[in-house]
Amino acid sequence: MDSNDTQPAASVKGLSMEQDGFLLGDVSSPGTAGQEGTLSFTISDAKGKPVTDFETSHDKLLHLIVVRTDGTQFRHVHPTMDAHGVWSLPWKWNAAGSYRVYADIVPATTGQNITLTRTVQAAGEFTPATPGPVSAANTVDGYTVELTGTLSASEHAMLTVSVTRDGKPVTTLQPYLGSYGHLVALREGDLAYLHVHAEGEEPRPGAVSGPDVQFMTEAPTPGRYLLYLDFQVDGQIHTAEFVLTATATPAAQPAAPGKSAAPTESADPGESAGHSGH
Known part of the structure; x- marks a missing residue:
């Protein structure tokens, strides 16, 4: 990143x-x-x-x-x-x-x-869309894209995207904008903006990867988020859409009797929430 x-x-x-x-x-x-x-x-x-x-x-x-x-x-x-x-x-x-x-x-x-x-x-005749249910899977242009992981508020969390076609892993993801995937997330309601690129080194020209792409993310608040994933195969850009709910950061659990609580790691204030912006 x-x-x-x-x-x-x-x-x-x-x-x-x-x-x-x-x-x-x-x-x-x-x-x-x-x-x-x-x-x-x-x-x-x-x-x-x-x-x-x-x-x-x-x-x-x-x-x-x-x-x-x-x-x-x-x-x-x-x-x-x-x-x-x-x-x-x-x-x-x-x-x-x-x-x-x-x-x-x-x-x-x-x-x-x-x-x-x-x-x-x-301007024109407006037909509003019905808000979609929470969904971590989407099919677009014959590709099935699934998200695993939890979107967390004010805490770093890893999301993994898996791309398949006809039940088989897609291993021919091509670099797009310097990575194997490009993720935008908008907070439902005010459309606050998060923009996250894939983890890892920038791909070499001509390289391919897949089926998994990982993103480090952080939502500013709990609530529903609309996610849009761009990925490229055979020179064509495809966009998969998801709806996820960001969970609140869990409260610290009390230590068991006779045991001290394990230390927790906090994010360096200078480190990122993935790409909150671009």
Whole structure:
């Protein structure tokens, strides 16, 4: 994982258009669902000047996450920036509704990862989605993806993703954005943002792996989280979706009579909760 991923345990990201003196400007996009057009925006500094100098994080200068506020219509894309600091890409809203747009960046002047967000409306006939049940398994494009492990609040926890197809382990996962999997988690309700990459060294070009990918995670609070996993096989990106409940950190258990309690390890405040942001 990148050093840029480190955040304090209590960090909650993706709730503001401004952070550390950087501002996500108005997002221009097609006004109606189904309309072809362009999505564009700028990121400015504390003086209002467009920022053009960013560090690469997970193979990209900016990761744009877009999701409707009911958790559907998830997209993870990578716009391009022009010489004036305007980021853009061709765009069409596939469904009407209110959307959260997250810009996940590392400004070169600070070297620190930040996540900025705005809400964008797409007009049209809106059909809300029914909240899904807690589910640690998903089938997408013929692949079955299962999550094992427990998502914990304010405590590091390992999640393991296993990918199979027709009941057989998939061992041909390809590198995508510098790892074998890419995980975004949004807290249900306010859509606070967690962004986690796989554990381990960055894969070599042409390497493959599978069926398991591990992620170190930490949720800021107990509750339900919407998870979106991107993985690549044969040059195609697939996205699996899950719903998990983050449990509260268990209270310390009293020692048995005549025995002293075993010491517990606490996370170094400088260590990360996985990628609470990107």
